[in-house]
Amino acid sequence: MKPNFLIKLVFSILSFVALGMTTIGAQTLNKPTPADNPNLPGNSVWTAACGSASFNEYYVNFTWLPTVAADNEFILELSDANGLFTNATELSRVSDKNTSFDFDFKFALPSNTRGDAYRFRVRSTKPAKTSPQSESFEMYYIDFNTTLKIREMGDTAPTPAMKVELCDGGSTTLEVYNVPNAETYRYNWYRNTSPYTSSGYGSSIEVTEAGYYVVELDYGNTCSGSSNTQSLSIEVQVGSSVGLNINPPIKAALCTGETVAPLEANMNYPDLYYTWYKNGNVIQPSSQGAYTFSIDTNDVSFPGDYSVKVQGNGICTETSDPVSITQDGIFTVSRDNPANMVMLPGNAITLNASSDASPVTYQWYKDNVALSGETESSLVANSVGVYYAEVSLSGGSCATSTKAIETTTVVHPNTFEFKIDYATEYINCFNTSVALEIARIDAVLSDGSKMEVTSDLQSSFNYQWIKNGINVIGATSKTISLINTGENGSYALNATLGSFNSISNDLSLQLLTNESLTITSTIPFICSSGDTAIISTETNLSGETFQWFKDGIILPTATEELTVTEAGTYQLTMEKNGCALMSNQVIVAPFDDSLVTINPAAKEIVFPEGSSKEISANGANSYQWFTENNVLLGDTATITLTMEGTYMLIASVNDCQVMKTFVVSYQDIFGVPNVVTANGDGYNDQWVLPNTYTKDPEINVIIYNQKGEEVLNQFQYQNNWPEANMKFPKQNMVFYYTIKNAKQTLKKGTITVIR
Known part of the structure; x- marks a missing residue:
């Protein structure tokens, strides 16, 4: 451990x-x-x-x-x-x-x-x-740590040019071309050593400005430095535009299936390279001499904005403004039923199609064969198969247009499978209530495959909940709510629909009793090794299986009351209906006498003779104040003192006692002397300071000689300078003193020593 x-x-x-x-x-x-x-x-x-x-x-x-x-x-x-x-x-x-x-x-x-x-x-x-x-x-x-290679998109030469001339106001795309699965990485692009993030962090960027461009794989702030993937630079220069455009098409609104003249760039040179785009995506890669592009109007996605980019020796790279191609005679169709439908034997189901155009005609198909006479928007299907409808629109600027709705697969089930689950997060012996519900219904087909039909059929079944193999009276809905330990057991759901009968998976339920187990201690503290605390509960433990814990460890005791002599965190568990019911935690702490405080907090308290000082205590249940002769002065939290001396406080916290002593002194009324007669006559032989400067442990007294050398440096000055054995070579010698605390200088002056 x-x-x-x-x-x-x-x-x-x-x-x-x-x-x-x-x-x-x-x-x-x-x-x-x-x-x-x-x-x-x-x-x-x-x-x-x-x-x-x-x-x-x-x-x-x-x-x-x-x-x-x-x-x-x-x-x-x-x-x-x-x-x-x-x-x-x-x-x-x-x-x-x-x-x-x-x-x-x-x-x-x-x-x-x-x-x-x-x-x-x-x-x-x-x-x-x-x-x-x-x-x-x-x-x-880091699975790729090779130098990246970059090029202008469309430059497919074995050794791509490392210089690109871009037309003023135009743009081009730089790309990484030597990284497998390049789209799964992030990239850091730089222009003239500065981060270039305007185009994101992909494997390609669109550039419009001159400069030197490099790229590296982004492996984060910490890992990128060890990958060594930074590319060589490619230079982009900006030149004059050549005025690239797409010649205006004869017709911009096209019908499905219509034959139209191709789009053509106004610069039609066979030695240049052309890349065609639709909605900004490449639809024809860079090809020499490909200055025209044919639109396939049979492709349903043909509408869009078309543009062309030209590249080649002696010209700057330029992309034209887009030309918008739209679709004429547009209409939409939809299937108004699920993609998969289960039909019970002997029954029929209705399929529906719709359109936003008018007038339209319908033709239904089953397994790709037209159904004779089925030309309405609805179809009653009475056999399994794959169904769809073709919707035709006549009139307007285009000839007849036809669109097919999405298919619907109709199947017969062999049986149904039900899965039930807990409606919310559930943990045995933790939850005190839970609901069970249908999670999924699958129709099992003749080939063993399954089709989910939960949303379609869950309202069609009749239900009966089962506990431990016995029907639960009145539990016939899609869900069941369980709220007490008497309902613990194994649950399943029986579902019937016509001749079909299915029983779901089993779910076990072990709810925790919805009651509390509370323990209390006779005392919150252990004062000494002989003290004891009794921890007990009002819950009747007779005949119950229970365990006591201290600091998470099981205690080897089976008594209904726990006697403790050590500090720790105590808890009780009791088995209820197969679950461990856990009590609150009771902390029995070792007693700390710092819980009781005296204000003022100093061990020696000073006030002028003839006045008084109020002393207060905090943190105990009872207080007793004594003189140094053990005379009781008072038994309240506050006492007023008028005499100097040593005092004692005895405070009780429950069964624990705290004893604290402090000294009260009169504040001196004389000042700091500036003359000492060190002649050994017992009078004024030492430099004596007022109590204000000697009792506080934070006050520092320093004495210097005429050379600036320290001769004394003392906290809580003992009024003992000069010592009897000190020698003074001159009759009248002057010393300098400083009295200070941690924050400021309190007093400065001179001391004349007369011997």
Whole structure:
């Protein structure tokens, strides 16, 4: 067990106390934290993970409390790059740590790990519970560490040009072309050594300005430096525009199937290279002499904005303004029923089509064969097959246009499969109530395949909930709510529809009793080794199975009252209907006499003779003030003193007593002397200061000779300078003194020593 586990254990216990929790379920899982790699020299707790084929070994530490099932497994999971666990990745799974409250997971980064906000969490399987998420971490698997190659998009020569001439006001695209799966990486682009982020972080950027451009793979702030992927630079120069445009088309609004003249660039040179775009996407890659483009109006996606880019020796790269091509005679059609429909034998179902145009005609098809006479918007289908309708629009600027709706597959089921689940998050012996519901209905077809029909058919079935093989009276809806431990058991759902009868999967239910178990202690403190506290509960434990815990450890006692002589955190568990009902936690603390305070807090209190000083105490249940002769002065929290001397306070906190002494002195009324007659006659032989400067441990007295050398430097000056054995070579010697505390100089002056 690691030395810091006790600290983590106490922290976990105190966290529950702070939250006021009376039950903690079966366990407490703490969030995982980075840990030292024992296979590396020194302390190697990581702050960012940079994995690769040559190194990919990391550790996280995990702590938990207090018990899990013997066959429990702990699972370490990794979030996605945004810190979300919707599709968590399992990194490690252990089954031999069910008695180790503090251990390390070993894991390797998946090869697709790239991001700055990854998090960890740990799940247990028995009981099912999930830890809090870890802090976020920068994590990258460096699987590509070769120099990147860049070129102007469309330059497919074996050795692309490293200089591009761009027309003024035009644009071109630079791209990385030597990275497999290039779209899965982030890239850092630079122009003249400055970050160039206006086009994002993809493998290509659109540029409009002159400069030198380079790119590197983005492996985060920590990992990028070790990947060495920065490309050579490509120079972009800006020249004069040649006025590239697309010649105005004869017709811009086209009908489906219409034959039209191709689009043509106004620069029609066979030695130049042309790239055609629709809506900004390449539809014809760079090709020499391809200054025309034919639009296929039979392609339903032909409408859009078309443009062309020209490249070649002696001209600057330029892209034309777009030409908009639209579709004439546009209308839409839709299928007004699900894509898959289950039809019970002997029944029929109705299929529907619709359109936003008028007038239209319909023709229905089954298995791609036209159905004679079925020319309405609805079709009654009485056999299995694949159905769709063709919708035709006549008139307007275009000839007849026809569109097909999406297909509907109609099938007969062999049987149905039902799956039920908990309606909300559920943990055995944790929830006090839960609802069960239908999660999914599948029609099982003759070939064994399944078709989900939950939304279509769940209202068509008749239902009966079953507990431990017996029908639950009155439970005939799609859901069942369970609210007390008397309903614990194994549940299933029987569903019937005509001749079909299906029984769902089983779900076990073990609710925790909805009652509280409260313990109290006779005293909150242990004053000394002989003190005892009695911890008990008003709940009748007679005949019950119960256990006492101290600091999360089971105590070997079976008494209904617990007598404790040691400080600790105590808790009681009682078995109720197969579950462990856990009490609140009671903390019996070692007594700390700092709980009782005296104000003023100084051990020596000074006030002028003839006046008085009010002294108060705090933190106890009762107080007694005594003189140094043990004469009782008072028994309240506050007392007023008029005489100097030594005083004592005896304060009681429950059964614990605290004794504190302090000294009261009269404040001196004389000032700081400036003459000392060090002749040994017993009068004025030493430099004596008022109590104000000698009793406070924070006040520093310093004396210097005429050379500026320290001859005394003392806190809580003892009024003992000069000492009897000191020699003074001159009759009248002058010394200098400074009296100060930590914040300021309180007094400065001279001392003349006459011998």
